[in-house]
Amino acid sequence: MAQIKEMQGLTHASNEQAGTITTAEPTIEKQTRSEEDLDLPWQIIVHNDPVNLMSYVTMVFQRVFGYPREKAERHMLEVHHNGRSILWSGMREPAELYVQQLHGYLLLATLEKMC
Amino acid sequence: MEICRRKGAIEISELDPFLAELLRQIPGSANPAGATTAEQRLFSPPTNGKETELCAEWKTYVEPELRRLFQTATETVATDLEQLNGNEKSFANRTLRIPAKHSDAWLSALNQARLVIVAKNNFTENELNDHFRSPIGSRRDLSLFQVNFYGFLQEFILRELED
Numbered sequence: 001m002a003q004i005k006e007m008q009g010l011t012h013a014s015n016e017q018a019g020t021i022t023t024a025e026p027t028i029e030k031q032t033r034s035e036e037d038l039d040l041p042w043q044i045i046v047h048n049d050p051v052n053l054m055s056y057v058t059m060v061f062q063r064v065f066g067y068p069r070e071k072a073e074r075h076m077l078e079v080h081h082n083g084r085s086i087l088w089s090g091m092r093e094p095a096e097l098y099v100q101q102l103h104g105y106l107l108l109a110t111l112e113k114m115c
Numbered sequence: 116m117e118i119c120r121r122k123g124a125i126e127i128s129e130l131d132p133f134l135a136e137l138l139r140q141i142p143g144s145a146n147p148a149g150a151t152t153a154e155q156r157l158f159s160p161p162t163n164g165k166e167t168e169l170c171a172e173w174k175t176y177v178e179p180e181l182r183r184l185f186q187t188a189t190e191t192v193a194t195d196l197e198q199l200n201g202n203e204k205s206f207a208n209r210t211l212r213i214p215a216k217h218s219d220a221w222l223s224a225l226n227q228a229r230l231v232i233v234a235k236n237n238f239t240e241n242e243l244n245d246h247f248r249s250p251i252g253s254r255r256d257l258s259l260f261q262v263n264f265y266g267f268l269q270e271f272i273l274r275e276l277e278d
Contacts, residue, residue, distance in 0.1 A: 050233075050240040050243050050244075051229050051230050051233050051243065051262075052226065053269055053273070055270060055273045055274075056222070056226070056269060056273060059273060059276070096161070096169075099161050100161075100177050100180075100181075103158075103159065103161070103177070103181055104181060104184050105223075105226075106157065106223070106226045106227065106230060108159055109159075110160070110161060110162050111161060111162060112162065112163060112165075113165075113166075
């Protein structure tokens with residue numbers, strides 16, 4: 001996913017003897033940034049599920065994300081009423097680990113790239 | 116049935132044979148084998164389908180770990196449930212002690228069982244919220260009762276973890 005930034009430079013050269021000016025082939029400089037630098041943030045979404053108990057979902061949010069009870073409950077209610085809640089956003093690697101933990105608790109969770 | 120915390124364990128006493136049988140069915144009920152919808156629910160995809168490469172990697176590396184995690188939990192519960200075995204006084208009320216350190220395994224196994232039963236029976240949200248439905252009517256009603264009974268146990272274990 002690395003993006004390549006291309007910078008085009010024109011090099012001019014003169015040919016005085018012939019009295020003309022020629023333009024050499026453009027030099028293309030490629031500057032590559034690391035994948036991590038340019039990786040878009042990912043977000044973790046938990047989806048509603050009529051089976052998981054509300055108290056259980058709250059406990060899972062507290063355990064996985066270390067959220068205080070109030071914040072965990074707020075997200076749980078958002079899932080319950082709106083069908084989904086964004087629990088966290090950040091780099092892909094920790095996002096995958098969080099989703100793996102949420103699946104370990106049998107919650108419906110996905111990670112999505114932020115636009 | 117009585118449920119309380121005693122000496123570092125959750126104790127379920129006065130357990131009649133019917134409820135004891137429902138408890139014995141937890142490990143078997145948690146098994147999604149043969150039901151695609153149940154399997155899909157326990158091992159849901161990590162993305163909304165757009166990241167096919169990630170989904171493939173997930174299936175290869177993460178799913179086996181989740182499978183082991185779930186299996187370990189149901190095995191722990193199955194071991195605890197051995198207390199309910201034995202022919203002696205088979206129709207008498209029983210007592211089951213769940214060590215506090217097994218609480219997470221019980222929460223997981225009960226959750227697995229509930230999700231699998233719901234997926235296999237394709238219960239609707241309305242049915243799941245109907246707590247007054249009789250368990251005697253049909254196999255489907257009994258399954259719904261099972262889901263609610265396991266949910267009640269989960270609630271109790273969660274309360275105990277909070278204290």
